[in-house]
Amino acid sequence: MQETRLDTARIRAARRVIDPVFLDTPLYRCEALEPDLGCTVSIKLETANPIRSFKARGTEIVASQLADNGSTAVVCASAGNLGQALAWSGRARELDVTVVASRAAPAAKLERIRALDATLELVDGDFDMARERAAAMARDNDIRLVEDSLDIETCEGAATIGLELLDTAPSFDAVLIALGGGALATGVGHVVKTWAPDVEVIGIQPLGAPAMARSWRQRRVVTTEATNTIADGVAGRLPIPAVLDDLLLVADDTVLVQEASITAGMRILHDHAGLVVEPSAALGIAAILENRDRFAGRHVATIVCGSNVDLDAYHRWVDPAPNRRS
Known part of the structure; x- marks a missing residue:
């Protein structure tokens, strides 16, 4: 059986090295999202730190x-x-x-x-x-x-999010994770599958940047010639083989979402959770919007992974109607 590059002892030890300002970020059930999404939603807010992302x-x-x-x-x-x-x-x-x-x-x-x-x-x-x-x-x-995702430190640093999910959250059925190079998905996925193996781990990518999701589905590296998505943080073309190997061990599924669902997810997070997020951070909400039946009645955790976004672009995406802002 193939072994992962990640090590649970190193992940636990990482918390002693990481500046506490990046640890123990807010995790809460966001009931205001639930009427629109049809499921119980807990948010892990990785934007509540000085650089506004989990990196x-x-x-x-x-x-x-x-x-x-x-x-x-x-x-x-x-x-x-x-x-x-x-x-x-x-x-x-x-x-x-x-x-x-x-x-x-x-x-x-x-x-x-x-x-x-x-x-x-x-x-x-x-x-x-x-x-x-x-x-x-x-x-x-x-x-x-x-090298993000290839360097194991980037994956194991991200994995500390998984420790916090399991330590402080009520039980949940699935965790939805933005999937780009793979550090976040493999790190969090490793922790979840180690200590809560029944929880579904799902990586989310845009249809316009599907290389890692396609690679997971075909169980081999699949590259793309270009990307076409507003979710710049996950827009890679060339998956790293070692990272794919780790992802294959922990992900239960990968889901591709449309651009319209990403902007809808950003809008919902703004209107109902008061959060301004970058497109990659809305991928989990986008996946729920496109798969309502799959998640109906379940408790889903999603990682809001970044909020570094150009405000002009943000308003173009989130406020398409000229008179929407008032």
């Missing part, structure tokens, strides 16, 4: 290890949130952080990376082009390359 749980581990080893520099590719997280964690440990991102990444994310004192290099093309450039910089300068 620092992993970068805190990476940066701590680098500082302990006397390293002074690190580079990563990012769609925006990992770069902010690494910049935050690196700044606290006096590391020289470089982030490579696409010029098309949301301006709000890029501005925040700069504000956190990281060096930002922009490339033409998408996230996977940024990955190639970051890897080249790491080789040329002999510095650490942080």
Whole structure:
């Protein structure tokens, strides 16, 4: 039987390394969502921290290890949130952080990376082009390359969310997890399947960025030539084989959702939960909207994983009617 890369002892130990400001984020049943969704919904709010996403749980581990080893520099590719997280964690440990991102990444994310004192290099093309450039910089300068989802620290940092779900939530039937590179889904999924194996673990991707979901379904790496989704945080084309192997061990299903459902999920979270979220964070709500019968009467937990979004774009997506805002 295939073994996972994740280790439960390391996951528990990670909580001692991660800055407490990123731990024990709010988890609550959001009854106001339930009439629209037809099921009991608990929200794990990973936006309630200084970088407004879950990514620092992993970068805190990476940066701590680098500082302990006397390293002074690190580079990563990012769609925006990992770069902010690494910049935050690196700044606290006096590391020289470089982030490579696409010029098309949301301006709000890029501005925040700069504000956190990281060096930002922009490339033409998408996230996977940024990955190639970051890897080249790491080789040329002999510095650490942080690869989200491939580096086990990013997965095990995210897995601490799973510990908190199981420690504080009432029993639930399914957990809906945004699926991009796979760190969040494999990390949380590993913890859930280790200690609550009857809970369904479901990864959610946009129809316009389906590479990891297709790979899970076919049990082999499936790449795509392009992505077409507003959910930039999960818009990868090239799944990592080792991450897919981990995902195959813990995910019960993967679901693809339409763009209209993503914006509807963002709107529902705004109107009924008072939350402004980025598209990736609404994937779980989008999945419920498209699969009402599947989740009817069940208790579902979903991780609201980020809220770094350009407000102009947000209003275009969430307020399509000219007079909706008043």
